Amino acid sequence: MIARTSISGRLLPVVLPLLFRSLRITVAFSPDNSSLPEQGALFTFWHGKMITGWLLARKLFPERTVHAVVSLSEDGSLLSDALAALGFSLIRGSSSKKSEKVREDIASILQQDGLVAITPDGPRGPLQQFKYGSLRIASLQRIPLLFASIRYSSTWKLDSWDRFEIPKPFSRVNVILHRIDLPQFGSEDELRHYGTQLSEKLGHE
Template identity: 30%
Template sequence: MRPLRNPVIQSALASMMAAWLRFCYATIRWTHQNQGAAEAVWKQGGGVLAVFWHSRTSLAPSCWPLNRAPPIKGVISRSVDGEFLAKAVGRLGIPAVRGSSANKDKGEVDKGGTQALRDGLRQLKVGGLAITPDGPRGPVRSMAEGLPAMARISKAPVLFVGLSCNPAIRLNNWDRTLIPLPFGKGAVVWDVADYPEGADLGDVAAAWTDRITAVEAAADALTGLERI
């Protein structure tokens, strides 16, 4: 049995991970770029989509100040690994919306994507929703039309978040997930957009892919982290 399939082990590891991340967030020297754009969106209140690439998920809670930003939930897959992540992030004050899109090669399989869409739209009426548009399995830094569709339906503003830290551990998985180490440099870079009226979903997905990648690259430049 994989350790993460045991609920007791999973909960213990999630608590350890949350404690580690909290320690790292507190000791990293953070640089914030264009945070005024995020502050303006937060001040408006209501729904907002926070978007970053999946490899930076471990850094995401550090960018959302719970004392002044709208309450936020994160879309996390219903897999075993997703359950572990949901528990860890939940301990950092960010509840989960569970689900992911169906496998493109197995169109009949629904992993909670429809319910996640409904729950996500409901959350966007009152607060923030964090999404990794290339998760949970990639391709890396590739966006389908789901995020633009949600932005179009909800009319919520979109915050693109570039996250970086150095030094860090890179896991040997599909997107080389970044795990922070303490006492290093960190960066958060922001960009903001609204869904263009009448625009094609595919065109918006392509443009937004470039914008998320750009803020992530800018954050890596601030910390000196090598791009992969």
């Protein structure tokens, strides 16, 4: 297992950019969004679309450091090694492990107008449902949440909780960027209701 993980850790930083460069990606803004945020922002995409999502963040913000939130699981360790090799800064943890430290690190980066990339339904779901923590942070910090809707023309789909998709080389990828400026929530119920509505709106994307 250790040897296999080591080999995968060395291959991913090479294979992922090669696959990404082969994709025919079209990026468009949603009607309520016409530009990329220049200051602090949360860049989000569903867990099952992460192969494109992570490198898309680097493509859209080539001059900025992208801070990636990655879980402490075995798969997360493999991913974190690959992302570090690709030039990402890492925040290790999730909503269930080291959650308070993760929130503090994200808040600190956003206060310095940094860019944080996160899969809001990861690392274990529910599928395409925003975790309340990411919404709460964006609201409290008064920073935009930029959601990337990613659709592939041709993929291999895994039988996993997140319906993980591996785009086939040279396939078309349509990306729509939604900028979401969150309101200030007066109660936890308001936050949860907003999160449910947002998940319903973007869950089919």
